[in-house]
Amino acid sequence: MPEKSFVMGVDIGTTSTKATIFTTESHFVASHTIEYPLFHPKTDYAEQDPNQIYQAVLDSIKLVIQRAKLHSSQLLGIGFSSAMHSVIAVDVDGHCLTNSITWADNRSNEYAKRIKEEWNGHDIYLRTGTPIHPMSPLSKLMWFKEEAQEIFQKASKFISIKEFVIWKWFNQYLVDYSIASATGLFNLKALDWDQEALDLIGISKERLSKPVPTTTILKEMDVKAATYMNVPVDIPIVIGASDGVLANLGVGAIEPGKVALTIGTSGAIRAVVNQPITDPTGRTFCYALTENHWVIGGPMNNGGIALRWFKDQFSMTEVEMAKDRNKDVYDIMIEQAEKVQAGSNGLLFLPYLSGERAPSWNANARGVFFGMSITHQRQHFIRAILEGVIFGVYSIGKALNELAGPASEIRVSGGFARSEVWRQITADIFQQKVIVPESHESSGLGAAILTMYALGLLTSLEESKHMIHVLDEQLPNRDNAVVYEDLYRLFAHLSIHLNEQFDQISEFQRKSCK
Incomplete structure (x- = not known):
């Protein structure tokens, strides 16, 4: 095996960060998970400590390298996956003014309703692909503007948890197109911040990070962080994408007719299309994977x-x-x-x-x-x-079929995929074949595959379908x-x-x- 034949995917999730090492043939080598709490200081609040998550990223990377018994020089690169919709207000020096406000936070519910009913919310959705909902940073920032005015005025930037990690490592405020496309503030066609959405909440582009492609490679990270993790400062870091779109890549659901279904704590069903598609009735999201791959689908809170x-x-x-x-x-x-x-x-x-x-x-x-x-x-x-x-x-899958065409198979991941009974129920309700990939680390594997693509080890993302190993499949019972x-x-x-x-x-x- 060549000296450099491993890649790492780091998945910053809602309840934990997991770093996973794969071979360049996508075989699992080792993983390490660091958990952290979700705080509910008030009704409808769901927050996390950004510095605690940042430490989890450092520790998970350091410890998975040890667990795999590799030298960091054997790693070709590290790619990131991250949960969507988080918001952290930071001051001019990058210090956190708030916790990370997660997707599960519902404090902006009333402002989401007003955006829908009073402020052309549907038009914003059609341009940005993010349904109007309290999960959306658009709604969260409207809440800050009206309910936390001192923080809103003091904040130099509003960023996500992945942007916080990137800033700590590279002293740059960068956001990948995928995370940006899940904010309700990003114009899908222009691949830039949507001016009408910014005007609605009263902020300028300068108070958000610079959008960049998901394949962007960063080098020369913070020496202190690199030393702690025992990795070279110039190891290629691929900024990556969101956990949802990477899960499609990680299970091989990147072609027409192949649908990815993930159920863990929550759940989602998604399909890949080659251009942005939004739903006239607003049922589904549309998020970026690359400039030529877009993921449409819908999430559910309750899995x-x-x-x-x-x-x-x-x-x-x-x-x-x-x-x-x-x-x-x-x-x-x-x-x-x-x-x-x-x-x-x-x-x-x-x-x-x-x-x-x-x-x-x-x-x-x-x-x-x-x-x-x-x-x-x-x-x-x-x-x-x-x-x-x-x-x-x-019910989400029915909407997806209308927009992306009928599914021919469903590829499953997440905790539920380990249950034959739950998989059979899925096959029976959808009346579709259910495919179980070998790796349950779909977002982490997706991050690793995107890293290989960014580094030129794959000529296309479609090529990665040959790297997904199938463990099992189930057919519907009529x-x-x-x-x-x-x-x-x-x-x-x-x-x-x-x-x-x-x-x-x-x-x-x-x-x-x-």
Whole structure:
């Protein structure tokens, strides 16, 4: 094996940063994860400490090199993936004036509504590709302008968590096209900040970072950081893209008909197109991968977190069984769900425990168990959660089919992809073949592949499809698919027609939590 035959993908996520080393043939070598907390100081707030995340980046890189037993000189380069939509206000010296305000933060909900209803929000979406929602930096900055005026005026820059890392390493404020395209402030056709969006919130381009291609290579990093991580100061750093678009690359869903579905804590379904496409009805996002590759799709707030909620609140039986059998509690829960026929005996779950993003973009949506009867047992509720999550992502997939064309296969990643039961439910609801790639590190692998492309090791991103190794595949069960066709119609009807009640109950909850 040549001396330099490894690349690293660093994925800055919502709950952890994971550094993963791959060979240039995309085989997994080693990974290291550093976790950090999400703070909720007030209702609807979801923040993180930028310096804590920066330290996690340093430590994950340093420790994965040690774990892989490599010398840093064997690394060809390091590429970045990052969660989207974060905002940090920094002063003229780069010091943080705020925590990192994450995608999960809903404090700007009322301003998102006003942008939609009063300030041509739909036109902004059509130009920028980011749906109007509290997750969006556009809405967050409007909140700062109106509710935190002192910080808004004092801030020299508004940046994301990845921009914070890049500034610490290279003393430059740079943002890749992918992260920029997820702000609601970036014009997809001009590949620059959208002047009308900036005028709406009252800031100039100078208060944002300089947009650059996702393949931009940076060298000569901060000596102190390089020494700490034990890497050369001139190691090529590829600025990379967002975790969502890189997940498509990491599972090989980069051609027409191939759709990527990721479900971890939250979830998303995405497809790659060759030009920016926005939805006339505003259901989907459009984010950049490169100047010639655009990812359209939609995220959902409630993926595996719904199953974790049920475990934490109602699954002491499964917890005890897991201890007795020395197994993971989620494996026990899935075993229980497997005992139940498709459709959960008419128990339907709307998985909106944390509001919802696509396709409704309703932060006030709330979770619902519908159809409960005296015959339903614990295992019915568990299976209904698995089915409800997939119904939710299927509703986004239907919109995606309209815009990008019908899917021929679904490539899955994230924690749910380890469950044969959950994968089969996916195949049955979508009535599509489900492909399981070998690596679950889809965003990290995507960052590594983009790094190889930026360094000239790949002639095109399409070439990378040969580097994705398939572990398994599942075909739909027609009998189950018929059951799910009927149930989905009811799921879609409830999701739409409960909007008024969602608003009423969420307002009651906000008042009662004060």
